[in-house]
Amino acid sequence: MVKVELLPTKVSWKNGKVDPEKATINPAAAELIELANREGYETAWHRLLQQEPQCGFGLLGVCCRNCTLGPCRIDPFGNGPKRGVCGADADTIVARNILRMIAAGAAAHSDHARDILQVFQYVAEGKTKSYKITDSEKLRWLAKALGVPVDGRTDQEIAKDLVPILAAEFGKYGDEPLKLIEALAPSKRKEVWSKLGVMPRAIDREVNEIMHRTHMGVDADPVNLTLQGVRAALADGWSGSMMATILSDILFGTPKPIKYNINLGVLREDAVNIVVHGHNPVLSMKIVQVAWSKEMQELAKKYGANGVNVVGMCCTGNEVLMRQGIPIAGNMLLQELAIITGAVEAVIADYQCVMPSLATLAECFHTKLITTEPKMKIPGAIHVEFDPKNADEAAKEIVRIAIENFPRRNKARVKIPKHKTEAMAGYSVEALLQILGGSLDPLIQALKEGTIKGVVGIVGCNNPKVKQNYNLITVTKKLIENDILVVGTGCWAHAAATHGFFTLEAAEMAGPGLKKVCKALGIPPAIHMGSCVDCSRILLVLGALADALGVDISDLPAAGSAPEWFSEKAVSIGTYFVASGVLVHLGVVPPVLGSPNVTKLLTEDAEKILGGKFYVEPDPEKAAETIINHIIEKRKKLGWPT
Template identity: 80%
Template sequence: MDGEKVVLRVTPEKASLNPAAQELIEKAEKEGVQTAWHRYLAQQPQCGFGLLGICCRNCMLGPCRIDPFGNGPQKGVCGADADTIVARNLLRMIAAGAAAHSDHARDIVHVLELVAEGKTKSYSIKDVEKLLTVAKSLGIPIDGRDTLEIARDVAHVLAHEFGKHDEEPLRLLLALAPKRRKELWQKIGVMPRAIDREVNESMHRTTMGVDADPVNLLLHGVRTSLADGWSGSMMATLLSDILFGTPKPIEYVINLGVLREDYVNIVVHGHNPILSMKIAEVAMSPEMTELAKKYGAKGVNVAGMCCTGNEVLMRLGIPTIGNTLLQELAILTGAVEAMIVDYQCIMPALATLAECYHTKLVTTEPKTKIPGAIHIEFDPANADEIAKKIITLAIENYPNRNNARVYIPKHKSKAIAGFSVEAILSALGGTLDPLINALKDGTIKGIVGVVGCNNVKVKQDFGLITLTEKLIENDILVVGTGCWAHAAAIHGLFSKEAVEKAGPGLKKVCQALGIPPALHMGSCVDCSRILIVLGALAEALGVDISDLPVAGSAPEWFSEKTVSIGTYFVASGVFTHLGVVPPVLGSKKVTKILTEDIEGVLGGKFYVEPDPIKAAETIISVIREKRRKLGWPV
């Protein structure tokens, strides 16, 4: 149907832990439709040089590749060896990830500026208190000033973070990062100066004929990632809260079963809440409901996908389909009238897949166009009108649905999301003291942030869920974002009933606070919320983040964004696990730096282990050792 005959068989039970996904993979097999799993099998064997990170296409002297067995070339045409090539490739991955998250932030800064200058009526400031807190932290006067005037100054200061030309560190990082970390970053020369500057310098350094020192390249990777985590991603989170409201605990429903047979189904997919929040708001209006009834439906059902799904569910309670590997399966149900996308993690395959059904794929960003999709450019200044146009397109498509090909799995779960830093503090009575006391006495042994994507190389959700369950069973509180959050919700870990899977100490705390043992903290840019919590804990205890009994994990990652996230967590002093092997094994030196030597400099390091049980056991061991050094009971 999509131009290529399906000849490779995918076993649903081996592909995904999610029963709804398994049913739709089986449907794809019957209907001869390709999914990411089919395309992955068709790519076997994948390029071994690429998997090791020892191929270079940075100039036309090549492409060059290094023989990992020592029998062939050990240097590229320019003289770059495996250490240089691997370090350069890794730095480019960090730069791409930092650029993606920070460009997301730039778009939200732009909307705040439009609001402050009265150039849009489609958005407003929902959390004035948070605006004032951010302004004060940046040194912006707030007393006796108009809210929009303060918002304008905040937007201008944060916009300056992208392209300023001086050597001064980023103001948001200076305002929010712990003192000991800032001193360390300054000492070793990795304090970021401007977001665009660090990304730009990454590309410059990795151009042929510039930086060839793997240590120097990796240190700039640290600096670039810090510009993302403590400024780019941080401002995306802060400004989204200001514009759309800071999340509070909210109940929602998740999995493919949230699609409805007798409603117009619209899926919002991507990462930026500017589009998805407006689509959700307009779709729920009486006008759109009446229009849907005119075309034979009972109403409009908006469902989230990926991180923009996280954004709308934790602020509006919008039902969510799930994580990134479910995007094709949503269309496979035959019940989606339109999938509306902004950017990041959107598979180009969606366009050809949509042609097999009646679904309209609608791109909305000038930076994200896909051949075969309908492009309707989104403009925040006229957001309501454009959202209405897109939703009308979806409603008018409802009569084109082929009911004979509709199959919606019944699987769906109830979950609780919306644990922002403010929500966690509120649950603790307004102070971190109860959490600190629980950590000190061993009721809670530690905290682990689990983030990252799905990857077809791993059984969908298996690594995410197995590791999480092992940790909570050992009295370790798990917090996280992004695709992990969707998996945890689908498999019941965001329900209050999940406390039965927790160890006795964690169970006691969760029951007392009325929270699940794993906490949804938002979309992937909201990893910045985890940084804030870690920084606050370190400052309250008078220690460095690297001393805390904490760790990070990305069991099923695939995106360059995760490389940036992992690097800024390591740079912040966190032991960080990766479940998918990164392309660095072609260089023993780079591998040793990342998994051993860097700990002596930054206090954190990478740990690679595909087996989630072994990974959890190692993380538990690391947390015990951190507790021992603090003099806390192990």
Template identity: 70%
Template sequence: MKSPRSLRIKPEDVTTVKGLDKLIYKAEEEGVELAWHRFMKQQPQCGFGLLGICCRNCAMGPCRINPFGGEPSRGVCGATADTIVARNLIRMIAAGAAAHSDHARDILYVFRDVAWGRNKAYKITDPEKLKWLAGKLGIKTVGRSIMDVAKDVAAVLEKEFGKQDEEPLALVKALAPRKRLAVWLKAGICPRNIDREIVEIMHRTHMGVDADPVSLIAQGARAALADGWSGSMMATLLSDILFGTPKPVKATANLGVLKEDYVNIIVHGHNPLLSMKIVEAAMSKEMQELARKYGAKGVNVAGMCCTGNEVLMRLGVPIAGSMLMQELAIVTGAVEAIVADYQCIMPALVTVAQCYHTKLITTEKKAKIPGALHIEFDPARADECAREIVRIAIENYQNRVPEKVFIPKEKVELVAGFSVEAILSALGGTLKPLADALRSGVIKGVVGIVGCNNPKVKHTYGHVELTKELIKRDILVVGTGCWAIAAALHGLLTPKAASMAGPGLRKLCAKLGIPPALHMGSCVDCSRMLLLLGMLADELGVDISDLPVAGSAPEWMSEKAVSIGTYFVASGVLVHLGVVPPVLGSEKVTKILTEDLEAIVGARFYVETDPKKAAEYIAEYIEEKRRRLGWPV
């Protein structure tokens, strides 16, 4: 008979994070299935899917193309592998851009309600940033109340989703460097309206519309730019305005941040609207007292994924782990509630939670999971909702089964919160010291690393190896999302980690008191990197594509990552991917992405699954950029 596939995981094969081995063994002993088990059951994965050559866009199909050159070479409608791969790719971009930008929309609505006095649960926490943004958008601030300014800003930002003209997006015009804007206008990829670019992708990829891979990918780039420079940008800017712009903050990471005698709540997902309120409610005297009434010493909140990054950067809330650790958090048996909003919430959490006392609480109308407890989060009643959720978690403490509790001891210290403002302040108020360090060769370049975990890559190995290899070569690393958590878990986000850096970077870190790898936020905060890149290019009087910089997504998996990668390439930054994207079924699309884009936007994608080889390649690329600028290499 077909031999049953072994379903035991060797922890050392799947993760490099300390302490997880014990939890993986515990999960297996207790019959809990994890993402790695399901990944094994999916092997081997569908070849058509891996190559991007199946099309389900109409009911004449599904169609697939023979990748080995034989028949069928076209879909029923006549679409070639080139058309199908390009269509599938930009649908991924559409989904990614939609996720980031819809997240922004949710924050915008709250911001608008705050401006108009309809929402009293939130407030303008950083008026200076609001005024700066208003100034960039050409809105008068002098002599006006901050709420009036906010109303005008909200009015401009809501049009980003719905204006009906061919003009570039307001945030693009306000924040992108002139030289870049000219590149996009020339290429016809300057975004006009966030929702429209996404809708246009869905239209173009409908049966019988756009079949040209070049024009399809151009539209993909346009939607991705709408995401990066407007959707994600808006999410970051408004989060800073409502909750405060992050400043360097010390915290701890890994599942060891869970506390044995406390009610443990994990905030999971992406949007700070919910998580900030949960933390606030949990820390209140009322809730801490209630916890003691139920026999706990208090309430402890820890973050997971990007909403974890949001509360980490702003409040120093400890971060329990990255995407692939969400199930293991429950396996500790010590989590009373996982409170989720949206994105990267595995439906599997319900099944895992059923093996313990943990309650999975979903809060978003857009993101329900069968089997979870759904408590809808209404931002107008934010405090009330948050208190209700925290109360449920506290009441659940009595259901904890002591013999099932195991919290690994491992936890690491970190410094997070390097917003652009925080970086500027560390540099003494201007970018000049960084620009000088780059020009003189004290540091060779800057690389932004982002995104995700993926069981195709040994968990955190891709992120961490690449980071170590780059800092060793005097390349400053900045990043967001699950990279930031991976870097934290391996102690790279501390000033001490500079000892692993090359001599130049080590000197710079010592001078500024910063780590060699900077936590810039959640995945929507990749927008912070765009801003930094734009400012750096302006400071040096060049285009972004001239800078000795690169981007990387060593363990990417989500459609959001495809959008992020594309907006970085379209912004002039080489992007390395550590997981092969589903495009190799078309030689033409592969060539466009990895070669031809260079001539249009000054950057391209580069795929390499070995992080050490990738680091070498990126270092050479940066060297080449430096040579072209006439800088020492």
């Protein structure tokens, strides 16, 4: 079994302050952390160090608070309690805890899908004029995949028939597989899932069953528990997240290659700066549309600004970037630093990865934090309920609040770092196919010949325990140097763009084979495929490659990596990739080490039954080497040159 040392955080104090050099490799972020130190502003890095030392029982996953018999904790060294009050041992407690993380992650992404589906239903039923079907071709592709007639029918008629089919993905009776999985997952994978008894039945049912199984006095078998986690994660990846991506493309447009600028330097001293933050494009796309209107641009001038500047943060930033080319301020750990620039009139948040600390920090400046979703309110924030049926009116109210706040900006306190980078994004599956000439054949040929050795998806998150962006960039750099094409989503994409990997010139950093392909196709060596929910795009590419080659996904020279993950969503994502037959690297140690049996199940035994497994390695150099060796072994088994 792989042994992983629980490393202490690499962030440290320097003269009583956070050391910027230990916190991040982004110079713009370092500049503002230093400012926060001087002025006494609190950021995630400050709060992390205040928490040290973090609870060792929690880090190992051997504490249980699922009922009031406890809280219980198991001594991992064997000197103290071996079971909780109810009799649950370390294996059961660790498995239950990780299962609940999967449930929360699957619920977050799939609830996102439910919100998109609701807007899709409003459009289908003519209940909103704020949204419309933008990509008719993708609508008809989805309809054909799900058996809905399209010939001689309008988009609205097709959409009406799709709504109940998609709604049933969340909850239905019976054990029939989910329709999206039946339609889109590779046949060899479906055989594996059916044989194991983990074929998802309904998204909500699988999440609900996790909560039932982990209640006191129910499932105590770590293997049985873990398999239910696999089932819920598959429901998320191949149905919930898949639905969110596909419906967003249908409503807002399927992304195409587009240029943009990234890093905190995209904020403007002369304009009203609005940061859209969270994950749901239903809000952010409308904010962009309204902010760009002549009415709002003129209103901004009336209040002394040279227009309105909308910038993205986190994954809702990715949504508007991929479709509108909106500049990006940065990834998850830059949300507080954006406010510390003193130049942000409003942070407009929907949900997920939004720090509650923003409300407190905003009070130190003129910035307004505006929450918009009934499922996410933060004390101290302004709450403006966003109703998709009347989205234009709500968006105008929100943008107007930001504009009217501009005169309150203290110009003497504005400190916008000059750092920003040009990059390219917008690589949906459809865009990649178009670049390849309409089929995967050129990519398959490059893989067979060894011009491209393999494909690795790098996803998600920053974590203040890790030097910001360092692990993400180190793994990316090492892989492309070895002729491995990197695709990815979420906060990784912001890091890769910030550090120059999303330009055509970045091909010079790649190995000779990948460099040749990039120059021939006019693509970067690292590809931005969207927000974290768009990991479903990566699943589709892997499934299509496997089907085209007549193999299982587990046979492909492919892997996944989450070098700086923190979120429960990342646990669900990692699990559905493992369940799809992919080796998944984690750069932050998950809370499972308190159970050697569960650790072995996830990092060794899973490969025997699912074709994929987790690989935990905090050192990004070692992780990249292992991933490269894994890809070489897969190539050998396929009989391809290494």
